[in-house]
Amino acid sequence: MQVCILGAGIVGLAAAYELTLAGHQVTVVDKASQAGSGTSMGNGAQLSYSYVQPLADPGIWKQLPKLLFSSDSPLKFRLQADPQQWKWGLAFLGACNADRSAASTRTLLQLAAVSRQRFEAMQTQVGGDWDYSSTGKLVLYPSDAAVQSARQQLDVQSQLGSAPQRIVSPDEAVALEPALAAYRSQFAGAVHTPSECAADCYQVCRQLEDWLRQKGVKFIMDTPIQRLRREGGKIVALETAQGDIEAEHFIVALGVDSVALCKPLGVDLPVYPLKGYSITLDVAAAGHKAPTVSITDSARKVVFARIGQRLRVAGMVELVGHDLRIPQDKIRSLCASTEAVFPGCSDYVNVQPWAGLRPATPTAVPIAMSAGASNLWINTGHGALGFTLAFGTAAQLAYDIGQTA
Template identity: 35%
Template sequence: MTHIAVLGAGVVGVTTAWYLRQAGYDVTVIERESAAGMQTSFANGGQISVSHATPWANPAAPMKALKWLFREDAPLLYRLRADKAQLKWAMQFLQECRADRADANLVQMVRLGLYSRDALQQLRADIDIDYEQQTRGIMHFYTNQAEFDAAIAPTERMQELGCERHVIDINNAVNLEPALYPIAHKLKGATYTSRDESGNAHLFTQRLAERCIEAGVKFLYDTEILALNTDDYSARPHVHSITIQPKGENAQTFSADSHVLALGSYSVSLMKPLHIHLPIFPAKGYSATYQINPRAPHLAPFVSLIDDEFK
């Protein structure tokens, strides 16, 4: 049986391991943390949002970013520093801000999003996995007229591509989400995508990892991945093994027939010795969890919400 090593036990690595195992492969997942979903997937926003497919890189982004440089409360903080990798990423980002590139990227993101959402719904039906999922749709709301106006064209483009995102007026927005009523006088409009979802990414990753183990997938936790070992003489080097270091042990070699790299931004340093430069630069996000007052549950949002202006 072909043996595949999946490097990284985040939501992407664990889901990849599940599908590979279902396809009949012998699978080992290698992860430096002590459990699945403990890095980027740990406190993820948790939206299954095809409707949020407008690329960060778009014609309006450079001017917004320039304004945000001088604001400590900016929706996206970009701190300039003497970092060659950051500068290279920024230049590539600017190249993608052209209108033609932004549209091409939107098309790909919508297609990938639709496929991913369908795959998740099918997976949920197949194995009845519970991860605090909600299928109430996603609403983007706007308190700035210019931001709302700018959202109409991408929304129509998404509709052409099969994403059921619709522009709705303030009354519809408040009816769908009564928690918006206190700021109804500030709203300029909204969009709503009924088939989008939300859920707990950390819980999904850990519960799917449990299903993977039941299906025969092996997990090597507390194991650092130090290097990808290749045939140096090849023009296109083949990774024949990896160097790993289990916690408290010496480095050792681990072999598999194929390898899947699912380490997020940590993938960059592993690929660099192979002269493969991944255009990835890490961004830090923040999330907060609040206990809902049981005496006033109506004050909490029912629909998953996105404030587009403030990200």
């Protein structure tokens, strides 16, 4: 079958990979000039297959005053005259309960398990070099109460078949990652997941694109997407600035831009952008001062992932609409967090700032389904787990499309 994929980020490319393996003819369309140059480019680099706690958590209610009114909160709501933001925010708060969080965790873990299997199969197939590591992850918690909450999340995940994880003391965390020594007094405990991984998502996209081209996938880049034309309950063409593109099936994997494209078709996607920032630091000369284990500081809402001789530092969650500006205070904040946690690991001469809009659903569970037409498929809503879950939703959609033959 002929399948047209809208979007050349990691989510769209993963779908192209799975569909190509299944024997379909695939075309990928994107307004960007290079694959992976959008939200996939500077993400947190962590492949978090086993610790997938949704942002919608019962603990959010206690944090609401800070989230709404504090200028230095790492998780910030900026209320706007935007009905989509209010609708999403209310649905998000409605999901902040124990039952919904547990259900979302179950779904995410199942999807992540499939995604891990398919990503590792892709690595073997493509043989790319994208600074992949499997050194595990530590999630740091600032207080005994936070550690206890994490213990409850681990209990939920263990009952759902998650990979082995355990709570460790600050001393045990430092033994696992010596670069945390100077920060030892700033956290009360951590969750250690030995099986977690990291990689450069942008390099995965670039090298996967090369492999897909060799396999006959057609890429139409630098091409603004205008609309999907529907006739008689089916999408008959994708209208672009370069002309119409016809196919038997269409997959929308445009991240937050999926919402506007699908709305004229009567598809109201519960997706809103969660803005995040990152910096990438050269740590080649840092020695033991830079971590090799992936680190998430839950208090600062910042993640640290080693990718080769670089350290990717990503963080913050802002509901501020479709704003991709990079205020200098955000970059200074990430630099300050890095220096606080790993003093002396970089000279911060070249920090490579970046901002991206993570397409999130209120529950954190992505959308991978048919909607709006019998041959239209939605693949978005992965939030902060886009890199982690991309190959899981790709495998699901490839199977579903195959069943229509």
